[in-house]
Amino acid sequence: MxxxxxxxxxxxxxxxxxxxxxxxxxxxxxxxxxxxxxxxxxxxxxxxxxxxxxxxxxxxxxxxxxxxxxxxxxxxxxxxxxxxxxxxxxxxxxxxxxxxxxxxxxxxxxxxxxxxxxxxxxxxxxxxxxHLLSLVMFIGFQLFASSSSQARKEAKENKEQLEATNLKLHATQALLAQQSQQQERMRIARDLHDSIGHRLTALSLQLEHAKHAEPSDFQLWRDEIGQQIKETLGQLREIVKARRQQEAIDLVAVLDQLHKHLPENIELRYPASLALEAPELAEQMAFCLQEAISNALRHGAATRIEISCPSEQPFQLKVSDNGRSIQQWHAGSGLLGMRERLKEFGGTVELKPNSEGMDLHLITAKTL
Structure with missing residues (x-):
């Protein structure tokens, strides 16, 4: 036990x-x-x-x-x-x-x-x-004791639900912050392309035309300036292309946000970087990590949680805690929810007991 x-x-x-x-x-x-x-x-x-x-x-x-x-x-x-x-x-x-x-x-x-x-x-x-009066008195004491336990039970459940919701909100906030940064970068890239890019393209065409219309004394100058403009235009296109590609989302930012709002006695360890190039998968993984941490605290009463990345190709995460080691367990709504989140990525979720507590494996079938 x-x-x-x-x-x-x-x-x-x-x-x-x-x-x-x-x-x-x-x-x-x-x-x-x-x-x-x-x-x-x-x-x-x-x-x-x-x-x-x-x-x-x-x-x-x-x-x-x-x-x-x-x-x-x-x-x-x-x-x-x-x-x-x-x-x-x-x-x-x-x-x-x-x-x-x-x-x-x-x-x-x-x-x-x-x-x-x-x-x-x-x-x-x-x-x-x-005596009937004594019986009623004892029943009253019993109902009072039962009602007190019911109120304490509901208060504990509400507190746990509030903590889980709080962690979920912070995980969402961290994801939105990264997505907002990406949208701002894309806006800047679009503005660069629509303004400077178009101007440089027009200037390049003008110089190309001037090569044939103006005196040959300026031929060398025109060739040099034209080449510079073409190179600048090429560099600009590469920048725009790179900016338009969605950058990797680092799950560490989400974990940092969650860590700030955990109780002081909870130790949370994780790698320095957990970047995913697929934003949809990163979002689902972030919510799975939030749920895993919440479950370790609520159901396992863990004080130490460690997150590791056993494999990057394909991407896998392992969440280990020192809470209760349960040999026989049933899948609750949290575990079923994680499985549904990773299902579209060909992923699986495995929960196993370890020597101290439980190990949760988040496995995806995709190579990122």
Whole structure:
């Protein structure tokens, strides 16, 4: 099991949950006034499932996470059935904080349903039935814990989405800056051709005509000036031709822009130059790099990301991180989007675990 990097607040929440279970166990022991091995095992199993769940990297798409929460509820009911002690219901409050991650929008309804067996058992199988007011109070605590977790979950998702959008905007900004420079160069080249080029062409024609019309004393002068003008005109055409050709787009400019807006503790390494002559491919590669960096931070909790170029002919990029190394994974929208971007260039996207985290290979079939 890969343990995610948790904040101090998240560790505090885990400690608070475990402390709550320990307090309930201590009170239960004082009330029963005797040591019961099965109840001790049930409390320990509840704390184990709770801790395991909190330390899981990906809980929303995991059947194991759902099983852990279900086992918590079973353990709580076993303890309640063994001795219908009202504080045992506090265990459901602890589990309620995990419900939004496994039950989604139905978590509040499931919490209310889970209280029914406790109430029915206390009414028909115990001498001290659970009061309806107490049940409502416990349900209120559970809904509060569930709603707090739901709000925290949504806030985290919104933050991650905002960070991903921010990186995408900066990548687009860097590409637009380079494209704007290219458009300005093309405008200058067009203006040079339309003004100076036409004038030099006219002057060359005039001198060509003057060679036959004027006295032969100026023949040498005319030949020399005519040759200079022709050479200048040839140079001008070469400049215009070079300027009209779209220059290579350097992906390093995009990475520089992204690097400026990453958290200070994130280390991003990349080559000094990653130039592509095909602007369409460069644009798609830039968005793929932005998505790869975003995924490494959001899903892998990486602190170091390294980008390398294993091959230029054909062009390939490799993105390695030190985040969570996931042996079994499913392609999400980000990975599918990268594959769609490179598909028209005959490219592929491969994701593999490494010794520290994950390796993402962006491969194109074109030789640039």
């Amino acid at each position: 890969s343990i995610p990097r948790l904040s101090l607040g998240e560790w505090a929440l885990i400690a608070s949950g475990l402390l709550t279970v320990l307090v309930v166990a201590a009170v239960d022991y004082q009330v029963n006034n005797q040591w019961q091995l099965d109840r001790a095992i049930a409390f320990f199993a509840f704390m184990l499932c709770f801790t395991w769940f909190c330390l899981m990297a990906d809980v929303e798409s995991s059947l194991l996470a759902k099983g852990l929460v279900a086992f918590e509820v079973v353990s709580a009911f076993y303890l309640f059935a063994g001795y219908a002690f009202e504080p045992i219901m506090v265990l459901l409050v602890v589990s309620a904080g995990q419900m939004p991650y496994v039950a989604g929008r139905y978590n509040n309804l499931i919490l209310i349903i889970l209280n029914i067996p406790f109430f029915v058992y206390s009414q028909y199988f115990t001498e001290s039935p659970l």
